[in-house]
Each structure stands twice: as structure tokens, then as C-alpha cells.
Amino acid sequence: MEILAELSHIDKSFFGVKVLDDVSFDVRAGEVVALLGENGAGKSTLVKILSGVYTRDAGTMKIFGSSMGDLTPRGAQDLGIAIIHQELNLCSHLTVAENIFLGREATLGGILAKREMSAAAGRILGSLNIDLDPNTVVGDLSVSMQQLVEIAKALSADARVLIMDEPTSALTAKEIDDLFVVIRKLRDGGSRGLVYISHRLDELKHIADRVSIMRDGRFIKSAGFSEITMDEIIAHMVGREIKEKFPRVESARGRKIFEVRNLSAGNAVKDVSFELYEGETVGIAGLMGAGRTELTRAIFGVDAKDSGRIFLDGSEIFINCPADAIARGIVLAPEDRKKDGLCVRLSVRENITLPNLDSILGGMGVVDRKKEGNMVAETVKNLAIKLSGPEINAGSLSGGNQQKVVVGKWLARNSRVVIFDEPTRGIDVAAKVEIYNLMNGLKKNGIGVLFVSSEMPEIIGFADRILVMCEGRVTGEFIGKEATQNKILERATRFEVKKLAGDGNEREEAV
Numbered sequence: 001m002e003i004l005a006e007l008s009h010i011d012k013s014f015f016g017v018k019v020l021d022d023v024s025f026d027v028r029a030g031e032v033v034a035l036l037g038e039n040g041a042g043k044s045t046l047v048k049i050l051s052g053v054y055t056r057d058a059g060t061m062k063i064f065g066s067s068m069g070d071l072t073p074r075g076a077q078d079l080g081i082a083i084i085h086q087e088l089n090l091c092s093h094l095t096v097a098e099n100i101f102l103g104r105e106a107t108l109g110g111i112l113a114k115r116e117m118s119a120a121a122g123r124i125l126g127s128l129n130i131d132l133d134p135n136t137v138v139g140d141l142s143v144s145m146q147q148l149v150e151i152a153k154a155l156s157a158d159a160r161v162l163i164m165d166e167p168t169s170a171l172t173a174k175e176i177d178d179l180f181v182v183i184r185k186l187r188d189g190g191s192r193g194l195v196y197i198s199h200r201l202d203e204l205k206h207i208a209d210r211v212s213i214m215r216d217g218r219f220i221k222s223a224g225f226s227e228i229t230m231d232e233i234i235a236h237m238v239g240r241e242i243k244e245k246f247p248r249v250e251s252a253r254g255r256k257i258f259e260v261r262n263l264s265a266g267n268a269v270k271d272v273s274f275e276l277y278e279g280e281t282v283g284i285a286g287l288m289g290a291g292r293t294e295l296t297r298a299i300f301g302v303d304a305k306d307s308g309r310i311f312l313d314g315s316e317i318f319i320n321c322p323a324d325a326i327a328r329g330i331v332l333a334p335e336d337r338k339k340d341g342l343c344v345r346l347s348v349r350e351n352i353t354l355p356n357l358d359s360i361l362g363g364m365g366v367v368d369r370k371k372e373g374n375m376v377a378e379t380v381k382n383l384a385i386k387l388s389g390p391e392i393n394a395g396s397l398s399g400g401n402q403q404k405v406v407v408g409k410w411l412a413r414n415s416r417v418v419i420f421d422e423p424t425r426g427i428d429v430a431a432k433v434e435i436y437n438l439m440n441g442l443k444k445n446g447i448g449v450l451f452v453s454s455e456m457p458e459i460i461g462f463a464d465r466i467l468v469m470c471e472g473r474v475t476g477e478f479i480g481k482e483a484t485q486n487k488i489l490e491r492a493t494r495f496e497v498k499k500l501a502g503d504g505n506e507r508e509e510a511v
């Protein structure tokens with residue numbers, strides 16, 4: 001197979017911390033190579049070097065047979081290297097079509113060819129099976145729609161090397177299925193090579209031809225996908241074996257802690273009722289647009305409620321804004337960490353302590369630095385957040401470690417109900433187990449845990465009880481142990497279940 005891009009012996013440091021150490025990696029024509037590794041292993045940094053975002057400190061880079069000096073993003077793009085970044089990078093005030101063709105605008109006689117670009121954008125979206133008007137302003141779109149636009153943008157460049165850094169982290173089964181069809185089509189053309197980064201290891205069997213595994217900034221192993229087992233892949237990624245992927249602790253259901261009665265909010269949440277008991281973890285399943293995120297936002301007081309009542313420990317409470325919820329011990333770790341969950345320009349320390357200032361104030365109403373330091377150190381330790389120090393900008397952490405900070409800041413305070421929206425999105429297999437164990441810890445302390453997840457194996461494997469939402473309503477409820485992907489999908493779609501990627505009862509197999 002022709003080697004399209006080849007990185008050899010790459011070193012890269014940030015502020016004196018070496019994050020890539022002698023890493024070699026290549027992409028060949030006609031293949032999908034999966035780049036795997038735990039959070040912070042250096043995957044994004046490596047592909048950013050290949051796509052001209054970062055420059056390397058040492059090592060060589062050959063692209064289409066020619067040795068390359070330092071690249072710029074524009075230079076890489078011109079060479080035929082396109083990248084879908086892990087964090088969304090769209091201009092929210094521009095339309096879908098304008099974003100797709102940003103920097104490569106089509107013109108006719110020196111004038112922007114708006115109608116042509118819109119039509120071309122429509123064709124690309126169509127090839128992905130996305131029903132979206134190219135003239136929609138991106139800021140109005142959901143996270144998953146924005147991710148699909150990112151993908152369409154990269155496809156439109158018609159690159160020979162296409163890098164996808166966690167493209168599916170916000171997508172649901174049907175969208176992933178459509179994306180895989182496109183990926184296979186591009187690969188089977190034979191002239192393109194695709195680099196695929198994902199923490200959803202169960203996706204690999206649908207698309208990966210080869211895997212390259214990194215750990216702690218080093219290259220560990222590359223192998224044909226058919227020549228390596230999933231357990232071996234995981235062992236190479238984490239450097240040890242992981243025994244239990246979903247360490248659900250069984251505990252007796254205690255008193256009722258929390259109850260939502262007939263909650264309606266906007267068009268997305270309709271007459272939702274459910275209860276949450278001490279010692280249980282409830283998962284909310286559903287497809288994109290089912291109203292799950294909107295439900296969490298309405299409960300937390302981000303969005304207005306139209307009707308309905310909320311009870312905590314038997315008494316009715318009134319939540320009109322997030323501060324009301326937080327005061328009652330009801331907290332939310334939101335879905336879009338970059339936008340809602342994290343102050344990317346503040347340090348990790350500040351992110352953790354900001355919502356918890358009340359508990360670290362000293363006698364004079366000033367922050368007690370010692371208490372603060374302890375809280376930060378404990379959170380970093382409990383969640384095994386990988387960082388050079390607590391003063392680093394939260395925005396410069398790897399994706400998975402950012403997510404841990406979002407979760408961590410809520411764990412630092414005494415809460416009654418903790419709501420997680422996609423808590424393990426973009427989090428590696430070992431860190432997922434850490435997050436599950438954290439939820440177990442909350443559960444054992446009598447805290448009610450509610451989590452929204454689009455990862456079916458996770459919902460089935462970890463939730464004690466599962467609520468399924470469809471079109472704003474709760475359409476199904478299962479005891480975790482009794483649920484299967486098919487049963488959930490049936491309730492989530494209220495149609496007969498079609499064959500989807502990762503469908504079936506893959507409870508044992510899926511990661």
C-alpha cells in the first residue's frame with residue numbers, strides 16, 4: 001500500500017513537558033487507521049502536527065513522498081490533508097454553507113457564489129444523509145448537528161488524508177451508521193487514507209483496517225485490526241488489564257430522594273415524570289432530539305419550565321435558575337463542556353473551586369488557600385486528572401481530562417442529586433471506569449445519580465434503572481438488568497428497529 005503520510009521519531013513538548021516522545025506513525029492509501037490511546041496519550045497533538053496546527057520539535061515528516069518542513073494549517077490543507085478537530089471549531093454566526101466553505105469560498109466573476117456554495121453544501125450533507133438547510137446559522141444547531149457540519153466541511157475539501165479526531169462523540173447510532181457508510185466509501189476508492197481517533201472501541205470493528213496505539217506520549221504498537229484482540233488493544237492502551245468495564249455496585253434501593261412530576265418545558269420536554277431513590281443510578285436513553293439534554297436543563301433551571309413540580313426529600317422545591325438548584329444540592333455536568341461546563345481560559349484550580357467558593361472561605365470571607373489547595377489536590381487525585389499542575393489552563397488539557405474537571409468540580413461539594421449529561425463522552429476506557437466508580441461512590445453516599453447517555457452498552461451495563469425518552473416524553477422504563485439494545489431502541493424510536501451499527505445484544509462485547 002502506498003504510504004500517504006509518514007511521521008517518524010516525532011518529539012513535542014509544551015512548556016518543558018514532553019507530550020510526544022519518539023513517535024512514528026503512518027497513513028496508507030485505501031485504509032482506515034485507528035489511532036488509539038488513553039486521554040492525554042498525545043493523539044490529538046500528533047494529528048495536529050500532521051495537519052500543521054503544531055510544529056514538531058524533532059523528527060521527520062513525509063507527505064506524498066516528499067519531506068516536509070514545518071507546515072501551516074493552510075499549507076496542509078493545500079496539500080490535501082483535512083482534519084476534523086475533536087473540539088468543535090465552527091463560526092457560530094455563519095451559516096452551515098459558509099462554514100463548510102470557509103477560506104475556500106467559491107466565486108463567480110469576483111463575487112461570492114452563495115447559491116452555488118449552498119447547493120454544494122446541500123449535496124455533501126445529502127451524502128451524509130443529513131437533513132439540514134445549508135442556510136441555517138450554525139449557532140442555532142445542536143452539538144451533534146455541529147459535529148456533522150464539521151464532518152461535511154472536511155469531506156468537502158476532498159482531501160487525500162482525512163483525519164477524524166473523535167468524530168462520533170456527539171452522534172447517535174443512526175448518524176454514526178451513516179458516517180461509517182461514507183468512511184468506507186472514501187476508503188474503498190483506494191486513493192485516500194483515513195485516520196480515525198475514537199474512544200468508542202466497539203466502533204472499530206465496523207471501519208478499522210489497522211490500529212496504532214499510543215501510551216503516555218510514546219508509540220506502543222501498530223497491527224492489522226484482524227491480527228489483534230480487543231483485550232490486547234486495551235492492555236496496550238492502559239498498560240494493564242481492565243477487568244470490569246461496567247463496575248456497577250448493587251445496593252438496596254432506599255428512600256425516595258427526588259421526584260419530577262409532569263414537567264413540560266418548551267417543545268422538547270413533555271409531561272415527564274420520574275422518581276429517583278437513594279442508592280440508585282438512573283440512565284436516560286434516547287436518540288438525538290429526544291429531549292434528554294433539555295430535560296436536564298429544565299430541571300437545573302437553565303431553561304424555563306412551563307409546568308410541573310419538583311420534590312426533594314419529600315418537599316416541593318422551586319428551581320428558577322441554576323443557583324436555586326445548586327443551593328438545594330442539585331447539580332448538572334452538561335453535555336457541551338467547552339461552552340457550558342468549563343472556563344477554558346481559567347486554570348484547573350479555578351474551574352474546580354469556582355462553584356465551591358462557599359466551602360473554602362476562611363473566617364474573613366476570603367479564600368482559605370490551604371482548603372482550596374486540598375480540594376483541588378483531592379479532586380485531581382480522585383479523578384486521576386492528568387496535568388502538569390493545577391495552574392494550567394483548563395482549555396489546554398486533553399479532551400478527556402477536560403471532562404474530568406467538569407465532573408470533578410461538582411463532586412467537590414455536598415450534593416443530593418447529581419445529573420450528568422453524557423459524562424463519559426470522549427473519555428478513555430480506563431477513565432470511564434473511574435467515572436463509573438465515582439458514580440458508585442455518590443450512590444453509596446445516598447446521592448441520587450441521573451445520567452444521560454447515548455452509549456447503549458454504558459446505559460445497559462451501568463444504570464440500575466433506565467428511562468427511555470422519545471420526542472420529549474418518557475416512553476419506556478427498564479430495570480438495567482432486563483434491558484437490551486433492541487428493547488431500548490424500540491422505545492426510543494417507537495418504530496420497528498432497523499439494523500443499526502452496534503445493534504443487537506452486545507452487552508458483553510461492547511466497550
Ligand SMILES: Nc1ncnc2c1ncn2[C@@H]1O[C@H](COP(=O)(O)OP(=O)(O)OP(=O)(O)O)[C@@H](O)[C@H]1O
Pocket residue numbers: 014015019037038039040041042043044045046086386387396397398399400401426428
Ligand atoms: N496547547 C497545549 N498546551 C499545553 N499542554 C498541551 C497542549 N496541548 C496538549 N497538551 C498536553 O499534551 C498531552 C497530550 O494531549 P492530547 O490532547 O494530544 O491527548 P489525546 O491523546 O488527544 O487525549 P484525549 O483522548 O483526551 O483527547 C496532554 O497532557 C495535554 O495536557
Ligand SMILES: [Mg+2]
Pocket residue numbers: 043044045086165398399
Ligand atoms: Mg484528543
